[in-house]
Amino acid sequence: MPATILIIEDEPAILELLSVNLRHAGYAIRTAQDTRQAQDQIRDVLPDLILLDWMLPDQPGIRLAKQLRTATRTREIPLIMLTARGAEQDKVDGLEAGADDYLTKPFSVRELLARIKSLLRRRAPQLTPDPIQAGGLILDPEARRVSCAGQDLPMGPSEFRLLHFLITHPQRVYSRSQLLDQVWGDHVFLEERTVDVHIRRLRKALTPAGQENRIETVRGAGYRFSGAPS
Template structure:
């Protein structure tokens, strides 16, 4: 499942450099050249991570960072500040505004990609490319394959994304609305009961290995992944 990165940068050469390197690394990229464009992009679709330039033509990037952190919808989105301002106080100001990391220009694209991946692993592990083992279940996001007790378990792309998210957040309970936002994306408008349909399909896909019980129903709350099977 490819992460979507929003690049907020007004210099065309740097914007292109970032976009090319991020796409080459397997990320989906959207770009904005100013704060107004960034707000519109976020309104249309919540990004998985924001790369934000400090100096924007219509508003300081640090003000946009504070705006992102002020909203419940965007406050958990990972944020990396990009700037030529490299003093200790500038870094403190950026971090206090809500940035998770701070990269000074000029920067190494390889180092930046490494920082992006590291931050996504910490804040959104389902967007990483690491294989996951839980009980008798093995999921490989790079090959989109799932095996249970040694046998292949074919499933649809939505069931795969749903299982990937639940496995990377094992033992936590998620309501239908939360799963829609995390798995389908908050820009997709579908009925919450759609989640129930795909949970049933996911359990059916896991049944050949007798692992359907890994998906727990928590009455009145939602669903949870646990290797302690439900009866």
């Protein structure tokens, strides 16, 4: 699934320019022209990255950034601040408010795309198209293919997404509810035991290559992938 980017920008021409170019780059786009619309969009679907304009009609974008960073549901979303304010103190204020990156207008779309890709690779590697190798496994997101020692390991789409998330966050334990939010989306309401079913299917898919033990159960906590990507 493509990463979803929420663009919060009140200038129609800039909003259209960003939307067209980001869609062309393969991202799913949602838009808002003020913080009220942005909050509505976030309640509907949690985005994978936010582009936030500083100057918005109802309140400064920097105030929204602080709100997003203090809320449990949104504090981990990668955030890039877009603004015409280029003074050093403005940049410091934006970063201290919670922005991961700061881009001064006017900027090139090419630079923005590079920064988005870099930020997603750092903060949400499961959303990038880069192939991953770990413990003999090779996962290719664009080809939707998992293999080991030249052997393809067929699996369903949910198992593929689950493996993709776990393999890009090795050694970290995730609860069932966290996996539901990260893999299926926090707007999808499923029983937590659904995760157990897909973990069993994933292990079964990895068994022909002897890789099933890479998916570890941590009693009372959740699941983790054993083995760091190379």
